[in-house]
Amino acid sequence: MQLPPHWEKLATTYFLHHNVVALAQDLLGKIIVTNINEQLTAARIVETEAYQGITDKACHAYGNRRTKRTEIMYAAGGVAYVYLCYGIHYLFNVVTNHANHPEAVLIRAAEPIIGEAIMQARCQHKGLPTQGPGKLSKALGITQALNGFSLQSNTIFIASDGYTYPANSIKSSPRIGVAYAKEDALLPYRFFVCNNKYVSGKQ
DNA sequence: CCAATGATTGCCT
DNA sequence: GGCAATCATTGGC
Numbered sequence: 105m106q107l108p109p110h111w112e113k114l115a116t117t118y119f120l121h122h123n124v125v126a127l128a129q130d131l132l133g134k135i136i137v138t139n140i141n142e143q144l145t146a147a148r149i150v151e152t153e154a155y156q157g158i159t160d161k162a163c164h165a166y167g168n169r170r171t172k173r174t175e176i177m178y179a180a181g182g183v184a185y186v187y188l189c190y191g192i193h194y195l196f197n198v199v200t201n202h203a204n205h206p207e208a209v210l211i212r213a214a215e216p217i218i219g220e221a222i223m224q225a226r227c228q229h230k231g232l233p234t235q236g237p238g239k240l241s242k243a244l245g246i247t248q249a250l251n252g253f254s255l256q257s258n259t260i261f262i263a264s265d266g267y268t269y270p271a272n273s274i275k276s277s278p279r280i281g282v283a284y285a286k287e288d289a290l291l292p293y294r295f296f297v298c299n300n301k302y303v304s305g306k307q
Numbered sequence: 308c309c310a311a312t313g314a315t316t317g318c319c320t
Numbered sequence: 321g322g323c324a325a326t327c328a329t330t331g332g333c
Binding site for chain 3: 190248
């Protein structure tokens with residue numbers, strides 16, 4: 105696989121950062137790359153959410169809950185956490201922090217860079233292929249089979265081309281669809297690039 | 308064992 | 321704006 109020369113795969117150490125909220129914000133502008141069934145696709149991340157470990161009621165690992173599903177969140181950062189939501193959609197998360205600190209960043213939306221036609225086709229050419237976490241996974245070819253995959257693999261990883269969004273174009277808000285988390289539902293852990301058409305929901 | 312429920316989307320009115 | 325689709329995971333019995 106040949107990437108553009110100035111793209112650099114993010115190293116494992118990047119994902120070991122202890123502040124998942126800061127990491128969620130920093131991931132805006134980075135590029136998610138998948139190479140599935142010989143189909144290369146890449147998209148620049150424009151919307152993320154932080155899930156802050158065992159004290160965050162919205163996090164699957166709240167209360168140190170360890171189940172077959174959540175187990176991968178307890179691994180050291182730099183692996184994929186993929187799970188099925190509403191019985192229909194695969195949601196892609198990046199596990200962060202050191203082992204036994206179960207934190208993750210949900211990647212909610214991205215702007216296509218490479219393989220836009222592949223993404224459109226995977227989404228049956230309906231609407232923007234990478235707007236919203238379910239469609240994004242579908243467009244990138246992400247399924248449960250990728251759960252636990254290392255982001256150092258060549259199948260799925262995150263790269264930087266040095267681009268960053270200006271600080272004044274980044275906004276935060278409460279996370280989407282977590283009303284059940286009561287007071288933690290109000291935490292401003294969603295980050296997005298404003299005026300970007302791929303961002304889901306309200307801006 | 309079984310019923311309830313979601314980190315959503317798309318189609319319908 | 322409302323709601324059905326659709327199923328793995330979860331927790332209670």
